[in-house]
Amino acid sequence: MKNHTLVALVALSPTLALCTHASELDVTQVPATQVSIASAKYQPVFQTKTYSTALTASERVQIIALTTGALEKKLVRNGQAVQEGDILIELEDIDYVVNHKEAMANVLLAKANLKESKSAYERAIKVRKHGDLAESTFDKMEAAFEAAKAQLELAKAYEQRAQIELDRTKIRASTNGKITALYVDEGQVLSRGEPISYIVNDTMIDAIVELPSNDSFIQSIDNLTAELIVNNNSYAQNGRLFAIDGAIDPSKGTLKVRYRFDNRGDLLDGQFAKVVLSNNSKKGNIAVPQTSVLTDRSGKFVYLVVDNKIHLQRVTSLGTHGLSEILDGLNEGDQVITSATMKLYPGLDVEIKG
Structure with missing residues (x-):
């Protein structure tokens, strides 16, 4: 029985070998x-998306009182165009004029004191060379001379401060633009730091677009074009990317992107508009x-x-x-x-x- 089994296996072995070889050939010849x-x-x-926005002037500067005083003259009105340096309001300045005169007098007094101290000190140097002056006396004269110099510098500083306070009674425009929110009247006492008005410079107008955090345009902000739609009409010029917030606003889940447009006088601060963003390119x-x-x-x-x-x-x-x-x-x-x-x-x- 064992002999018959052995013969059968020997007889089958070539067949097994052929099958194994054929299988290997099939693996190597599997088509791509x-x-x-x-x-x-x-x-x-291209893809375009439309976002609603309110236009805002590119520059909005708050004017505040830098000193305290009664409003004596109001030289401008709301909506008036002003240039940087124009006087907007004059405060009563009599106290500041007196303080400045007093400071100037103190400068003259300090100069006279310095002159006297300097003369005494120079005489002391000559006498000291001949040994006719005690060292302690010389030290006192030298110290008096140095103190007189310091006193003059201090007097000058007080005079400069008094001049600044006097100048601040004339409140000036810090930039070019239009006066808005001016609601103070003559006779009213203004305190240091009190808001007076705003100057709005709208030669450039900004449109702020809030992109949702899942908006695909966030990935390609630098390559977007911005078209402005005002009163259902397309504005002549496209805007340019001006600023991007550094992070998503967690309270809204949006990213603020600011586009800036040249204003030819057609656009108004606060005006409602739409911004059409497109990822088109040449x-x-x-x-x-x-x-x-x-x-x-x-x-x-x-x-x-x-x-x-x-x-x-x-x-x-x-x-x-x-x-x-x-x-x-x-x-x-x-x-x-x-x-x-x-x-x-x-x-x-x-x-x-x-």
């Missing part, structure tokens, strides 16, 4: 997976079928064919256009796989159909 691709290229495909955008764009924990990606192998390429979505998705992160000519991706993975050998 066929895939369909689309060549990435720039197209005149060369257009790269768009691929939405089904080709995949997502994992790290974000969005597409599969490319590189040297007949699959390569995973990370991309950023700039929005959708019809059934296509506008992407950043691809180069013109990249071969994007558009066929089913369920069984595909990076490094897999593939063959392009057609």
Whole structure:
């Protein structure tokens, strides 16, 4: 019985060897997976979004009283255009004039005292050379001379401060613009630090757009164009990106972006308007079928064919256009796989159909 079994195994062994060899040949000869691709290229495909906003002057400066006093003259009115340095309000200055005169008198007195001390000190130096002056007496004269110099500097400082306080009784425009919110009257006593009005400079107008934190435009802020719509009419000039907040506002979940427009006199501070943002550019955008764009924990990606192998390429979505998705992160000519991706993975050998 054992002999019959051995013969049977020997007889079967060539067959087993042939089957094993054939299996190995089948593995090595598995054909590459066929895939369909689309060549990435720039197209005149753009996405636009409209945001509501209120226009604001590019410069708004608050005018405050820098000293205390009764309002003697109001030289401007609300809406009046002023230039930097123009006098807006004059405060009663009699006390400040007296203080300044007193400070000037103290400067003259300090100069006279210094002159006398200097003369005494110089005489003491000559006498000291002949040994006719006690050292302690000389030290006192030297100290008196140094004190007189310091006293003059102190008097000058007080005079400068008194001059500044006197100058502050004339409240001046700190920039060019229009007066707004001026609600003080003559005879009213103003305190140091009290707000008086605003100067609004609207030669440039800003439009602040609040982008939701999940807005795809946040990823391409630097490449957006901004069109202004006022009273249902398109403004002649596009705005330029001026400022971006450093972080998302947690209370609103939005990011503030400021666009600045040249104002030819048509735009008003506080005016309601709309801003149309578009990710258009001269060369257009790269768009691929939405089904080709995949997502994992790290974000969005597409599969490319590189040297007949699959390569995973990370991309950023700039929005959708019809059934296509506008992407950043691809180069013109990249071969994007558009066929089913369920069984595909990076490094897999593939063959392009057609």
